Amino acid sequence: MGIEGRDKAKALEAGALAVSGQLGKTVQRLRKSYSLSLSELSEQSGVAKSIISQIERNETNPTLATIWRLAQALDVSIEGVLQVSEDEPFLEKSTRGDTPILVSDDGKCRLEIFGWIKTVEWLQWYGFHAEPGGVLSSDPHQRGSVECLSVTEGELEVEVAGSIEHAKAGETLRYRCDRPHVIRNHGDRPAAAMMVCILKAAAME
Incomplete structure (x- = not known):
């Protein structure tokens, strides 16, 4: 299972869920600044009027695709829609139910995506769990990427380009992940x- 590419959209969506509390206020403010009714914004964005209303009241967690449609209709970037006002305190929480979980091909490993939409292009982080015998094989990330695996329970093995190293609880492995890499229990x-993945590591340039 490759994290890069196939799972990037899921990580982005997780970030979208995390910022939904501020999203509703921003969408409503932008809609009113253009003097648009809910129906008019729905027609321009292709997002159902009921969904927009729920977003503005923070009663739903929109997907990234929905945010993108609204951003296009409101003529702002996604970053602009998600931006928190500088004069507002920034404190947010994601529940366990908001955290997407990916499962390895053998069904014995799982990744909890904790990454945030604003950092996903250069920094991603996950909770990793492996049952005995579990194997997680990942495709290469972009050039210069580095992964850090800090073991909190048990012992794990990492293989990169034929090199193998082990780490037990309290130890951390750092390795290039811009080539195929495997984590085993x-x-x-x-x-x-x-697990923290730095997608643009200057040290490896």
């Missing part, structure tokens, strides 16, 4: 780790 008990 050869132990007889579950293992867990925090």
Whole structure:
């Protein structure tokens, strides 16, 4: 299972869920600044009037595709729609139910996507869990990318281009992930780790 590309959209959507609390206020403010009714914005964006109304009242978690349609109709970038006003405090929470979970091909590994939409192009982070015998094979990320795997439970093995290293709880492995890489749990008990992927690492340029 490759994280880069196939799962990027899911990471982006997770970020969209996280900022939905501010999104409703911003959409409503922009809509009113253009003197648009809900029906007019619905017609211009292709997003159902009922959905827009729910977004403005923070009663739904919109997908990135929905945010993109609204941004196009309101003639602003996605970043502009998601931006929090500088004079407002920034404090948000995502629940366990808001966190997408990806499962490896063997069904023994899972990734909880904690990454945020505003950093997904250069920084991603995940919670990693592997049952005994679990294997997570990943395709290369973009050139210069580095992954950091901090083991919190059990022991994990990482293989990159024929090189293999092990880490147990309290230890961290850092490795180039711009080539195929594999994480394995050869132990007889579950293992867990925090995984951070730096997609544009200057140190590797």
